[in-house]
Amino acid sequence: MEKRITFLLEVENLKTYFFTRRGVIKAVDGISFYVKKGETMGLVGESGCGKTITGLSLLRLVPEPAGRIVEGRVIFEGEDVLKKSPAEMRKIRGSKISMILQDSMTSLNPSFRIGNQVGEVIRLHGMVRGRTLLQKVIEALRLVRIPAAETRIRDYPHQMSGGMRQRVTGAIALSCQPSLIIADEPTTSLDVTIQAQYLRLLKELQEQTKTSLLFITHDFGIVARMCDRVAVMYAGKIVETAETRDIFDNPRHPYTRALMSCLPKIEVQLKILAAIDGQPPELGDLPPGCRFAPRCSEASEKCWRYYPPQKVIGRDHGVSCWNVHQYQDGESNRGS
Amino acid sequence: MAVYSQKAFKNLCSIASTMRGAPKIPIVILVMVFMTAIFAPLIAPHSPTVGSLPDRMMPPFWAKGGSLNYPMGTDALGRDMLSRVIVGTRISLSIALLAVFFAGSIGTIVGLVSGYFGGPIDVFLMRMVDIALSIPLILLAIILAAALGVSFTNIIVVIVLLLWPYYARQVRGETLSIKERDFVLLARVANCSHTRIIWRHILPNVVPSLLVLATLQAAFVILVESSLSFLGVGIPPPAPAWGLMVGEGRVYLATALWLSFWPGLAIFLTVLSMNLFGDWLRDRLDPKLRQI
Numbered sequence: 001m002e003k004r005i006t007f008l009l010e011v012e013n014l015k016t017y018f019f020t021r022r023g024v025i026k027a028v029d030g031i032s033f034y035v036k037k038g039e040t041m042g043l044v045g046e047s048g049c050g051k052t053i054t055g056l057s058l059l060r061l062v063p064e065p066a067g068r069i070v071e072g073r074v075i076f077e078g079e080d081v082l083k084k085s086p087a088e089m090r091k092i093r094g095s096k097i098s099m100i101l102q103d104s105m106t107s108l109n110p111s112f113r114i115g116n117q118v119g120e121v122i123r124l125h126g127m128v129r130g131r132t133l134l135q136k137v138i139e140a141l142r143l144v145r146i147p148a149a150e151t152r153i154r155d156y157p158h159q160m161s162g163g164m165r166q167r168v169t170g171a172i173a174l175s176c177q178p179s180l181i182i183a184d185e186p187t188t189s190l191d192v193t194i195q196a197q198y199l200r201l202l203k204e205l206q207e208q209t210k211t212s213l214l215f216i217t218h219d220f221g222i223v224a225r226m227c228d229r230v231a232v233m234y235a236g237k238i239v240e241t242a243e244t245r246d247i248f249d250n251p252r253h254p255y256t257r258a259l260m261s262c263l264p265k266i267e268v269q270l271k272i273l274a275a276i277d278g279q280p281p282e283l284g285d286l287p288p289g290c291r292f293a294p295r296c297s298e299a300s301e302k303c304w305r306y307y308p309p310q311k312v313i314g315r316d317h318g319v320s321c322w323n324v325h326q327y328q329d330g331e332s333n334r335g336s
Numbered sequence: 337m338a339v340y341s342q343k344a345f346k347n348l349c350s351i352a353s354t355m356r357g358a359p360k361i362p363i364v365i366l367v368m369v370f371m372t373a374i375f376a377p378l379i380a381p382h383s384p385t386v387g388s389l390p391d392r393m394m395p396p397f398w399a400k401g402g403s404l405n406y407p408m409g410t411d412a413l414g415r416d417m418l419s420r421v422i423v424g425t426r427i428s429l430s431i432a433l434l435a436v437f438f439a440g441s442i443g444t445i446v447g448l449v450s451g452y453f454g455g456p457i458d459v460f461l462m463r464m465v466d467i468a469l470s471i472p473l474i475l476l477a478i479i480l481a482a483a484l485g486v487s488f489t490n491i492i493v494v495i496v497l498l499l500w501p502y503y504a505r506q507v508r509g510e511t512l513s514i515k516e517r518d519f520v521l522l523a524r525v526a527n528c529s530h531t532r533i534i535w536r537h538i539l540p541n542v543v544p545s546l547l548v549l550a551t552l553q554a555a556f557v558i559l560v561e562s563s564l565s566f567l568g569v570g571i572p573p574p575a576p577a578w579g580l581m582v583g584e585g586r587v588y589l590a591t592a593l594w595l596s597f598w599p600g601l602a603i604f605l606t607v608l609s610m611n612l613f614g615d616w617l618r619d620r621l622d623p624k625l626r627q628i
Contacts, residue, residue, distance in 0.1 A: 061524055065455065094526035106518040113542035120536070121526045172526070 006078060008212050009058070009180055014072035016050075016057045024231040027053040029074070029236035032310075035180065040206065042227030042244070044220065044259075046280060050236040051216045055182045059093055060084075077179065095125045098173040102164035102185040108157040114141070115153030118172055125176045140171040145201060163194035167201070174205060181206075184216045220263055224248065229316065232256050235280050235291040237307075241281075242317040252319040254296045259274040290301045290322070298323050302307060359616050362609035369606050370420055372381065373429040378481070380419035382406075382575045385413030396594050409594045411584065420576035427577045428608055430575055431488070432557040435495040436550050442496065443503020444546060451511025462508070465501040473560070474567070482571040491570050510542045516517045536625050544621035551614035553609040562603055578603050579593050 012032050015149060018025040028050040035041045043051050056062050057069050060081065074081040081092065096163035101107045108117060118137045122128065128136060134153075144167040157165055166186060173181050183202070195314040203226060206213055215226055223230050231241040232255065240253040251257045258276045278295040281287060289306050293299040300322065308322045372379060392414040397407045408417035450461040477494045484490050514520065515538060523533050533607030562579025571577035575583070578599040585595025 059525060073488075090527045093524065099522060099525045101518045101522065103518055107521075107522055109519045109537050111543075120528075124527055169522070172522070183621070238481065 006143075007075075007107075008037045008077065009035040009214070010073075010075040011054075011058070012073040012075070014057060015070045016053050016062055016067060017070050018067045020066055025284045026236050026286060027067070027283055028057060028284075031233070031236070031238045033231045033238060033241060035212050035214055036228075038206075038210045039181070040203075040215055040226055042223040042230035043214060043216045043233060043234035044216055044218060044223055044230055045324050046319075047065075048283070049233045050281065050283075051218075051233055054098065054233075055099070055184050055216055058182065059097055060089055061093075061101070068150040094121060094178070096178055097177065097180045097182065098178040100169050100173045100181060100183045103189050104162055104169055105157070105189070107169045108165055110157055112156070113153065114155050114157065114168055115184045116174060118168065121172050122175050125153070136175070140175045141168070143174065143205065143252070144168070144171045146171070162190055163198060166190060166198055170198075170202065170205070174209065174211070177209065178211060179280060180212045180214065182214045182216070185218070186215055187217075187222065195222075202226070217335045220248075220259060234261070235286065235290060235306055236283055237320065238310075239292065239321070240317075240319045242314070246314065246317050250317075252313060252324050253292075254319070254323070255292045255296055258295075261326070290320075338623040339577055345504070352590060356404070356510040357616070357620075359612045362612040365605055369425055369429065369609070374428040376423045376426040379418075380422045380550065382416035382419040382608060384415065384420045384423040385574045387411070387416070388600070389414045393588075393592055395592070408598050409592075411581075412588065415576075417594065417598050419541045420581060421578070421602050424576040424578045424581060424599060425474050425606075427488075427571060428558050428561060428603075431492060431495070431561050431571075434494050434555050435499060435557045435561075438455055438492070439496045439499035439553070440503050440550055443500040444507050444539075444542070446500070446504040447509075448506025448511055448538060451508035452515055452534055452538065457509075461504070465504050468497065469500040471497070474564075474569075477564050478567075485608060486569060486572040488571065491561060491564060494564070495560055498560065499553060502553070503546070503549065506545060507542050510545060511538055515536050548614055548618040548621060551610055555610035555614070558603060558607055558610075 011034065013030050014028055014032070015026070015030050016028040018027055031050075031054065032044075032237050033041065039105045043054060045051050053062060053067070058074055058076070058081065059070070062069060064172075066321060069082060072082065076092070076097070081089070084092070108114075115134070115137050118140050119133050122136050122140070123133060126133075126136065137153055141152060146164060146167055152160075152164075157168075160168070164321070166189070170186075180264045186202070187198055190198060199222065202213070205211075213226075215222070217223060217226075227244050229241070229243050230247055231238045232247070232253065233239070234255050240247065241254045242250075242252075247256060248260070251260050255276075260329055262274045262276065276295055281294065287293060287304065289302075289304040290296070290299070290308055293303040296303065302322050308324075310318045310320045311324055312318050313324060340523035387410065389408050391403075391406065392412055393405050394403060394410040395401055396409045396417075397404045399409075406416050406418065408414055408421065411420070430601070447463070450458045456473050465527075475499065477491070480490050480494055520533060520537055523537050528536070558578075561570055561577065562582065565577045565579030568583065571580055573580060581599035582596045582603070583600075585592070585597075588595050
């Protein structure tokens with residue numbers, strides 16, 4: 001009775017390890033998630049938890065030779081990306097999956113004019129030249145609302161503001177109509193007003209183009225406004241995944257709860273911002289049990305020994321925690 | 337019409353602003369040196385290689401026994417010093433440019449490949465660089481001169497062998513830092529080949545520092561060529577190379593100072609101007625200052 005829904009992207013038990021002199025760093029350690037067509041999937045977690053490496057693994061661009069995808073399947077449009085030849089892989093990159101990165105300053109090549117950089121991607125995939133290419137470049141820049149695109153194509157990256165530059169990288173990512181865009185903290189280098197503007201633009205463009213978005217961030221505020229579903233990562237594992245509304249209404253994993261309680265609320269005046277005690281574990285020296293156990297107030301003997309399997313506790317809601325039933329009881333008691 | 341002149345004015349202004357703070361005297365000297373090199377046979381009043389023996393060892397024109405016919409005097413074979421210095425410019429500069437060009441090309445390719453691909457290729461190429469740097473130049477020049485004879489080509493080969501490792505190291509270092517930047521990763525996401533990334537995305541970002549290195553090294557090449565010619569393993573006589581002329585004049589240093597003075601002055605002015613220009617270029621192209 002297995003009902004098989006075809007997702008745009010399905011990641012199963014993906015493991016990306018780094019083999020260093022100091023041992024094996026398990027940056028991504030057996031994560032599974034999926035992205036539906038046209039939706040925004042958020043990948044949340046603190047820095048160093050493997051979010052970025054997950055993104056790079058999907059494109060098979062993990063920094064070699066230290067990094068290697070050791071296990072797992074990445075099914076993209078029905079085919080396993082990890083089994084593709086380098087030539088097939090190159091066809092996917094840029095035209096089917098593209099990326100927006102954190103720092104707009106280094107995302108663009110300082111030696112080239114904006115127009116050339118946008119044009120390069122279009123030329124590589126679209127096989128157009130000359131005037132048509134120029135027209136397409138201007139269209140791409142207009143799409144991301146760059147004013148006076150005709151003259152702006154002659155600008156160098158340093159002549160643009162951070163927000164503008166990030167829009168240009170957005171234009172590059174969108175220019176080949178990819179079916180998936182991996183956005184790796186695209187707003188961290190922008191200030192708050194520009195951030196909101198950029199997110200709105202991204203959202204609109206996504207609705208227009210029906211592109212799926214894998215949104216990597218550490219900011220639950222951004223998750224709330226951008227994402228349909230969200231996966232919370234901790235130390236290389238996904239600890240909880242749910243629809244965005246679900247996770248805000250009903251966070252189950254202690255880590256998710258802790259993160260939520262760190263969010264400053266507008267109605268409560270705080271003197272000191274809440275923080276989670278302790279440090280995330282070293283990815284080269286992981287505890288055998290739950291990775292959050294050392295920082296978890298509810299951790300029991302079992303938590304320290306064994307890693308909890310993922311439990312499905314609702315529609316599209318999965319949690320990896322031994323104590324999850326207790327919470328469920330707790331919640332229902334409070335509710336009644 | 338008005339639009340055109342306005343545009344021309346704008347261009348002039350932008351050139352002026354680019355050149356702001358440029359060392360004026362060195363640039364004037366360099367332009368003169370280059371012009372002299374290009375038009376050497378037209379400017380030189382006498383033949384640089386054929387002298388008239390009755391006029392031998394004439395001092396410069398202001399000294400007793402000098403003549404305006406030979407403003408810088410003549411050498412032991414009665415050859416006009418001025419003509420020799422002028423034609424020598426052409427030799428020195430062409431050696432400098434050719435050597436820097438070939439060394440720069442080889443070094444840049446090695447550096448780019450080494451820095452970009454890393455791993456065993458990097459180790460191998462960098463050991464080659466170390467080996468090349470450990471060969472004593474003068475010794476190599478003398479061996480080559482003994483084995484193949486002295487010639488224009490040989491001296492360029494020797495200098496290229498000496499210079500390319502510096503480019504390789506510099507370019508490798510910069511490549512290492514540039515390839516870690518996000519636009520290189522994005523270029524890979526956008527399906528650029530390695531060759532394309534190296535040529536289109538990394539090389540243009542290395543060019544400014546290459547230019548600086550090339551300017552400074554052009555000066556160095558002139559010095560090296562002079563030293564080699566002075567030792568007799570550089571440009572073969574009777575060609576009027578500056579270093580060779582200084583060397584020939586050494587015997588007469590006590591009686592006829594001008595024989596070594598003029599070519600020495602030419603070397604000094606050219607090298608100093610190139611170095612000052614290179615220093616300015618380095619400040620000008622400094623990545624931290626470039627954004628302003």
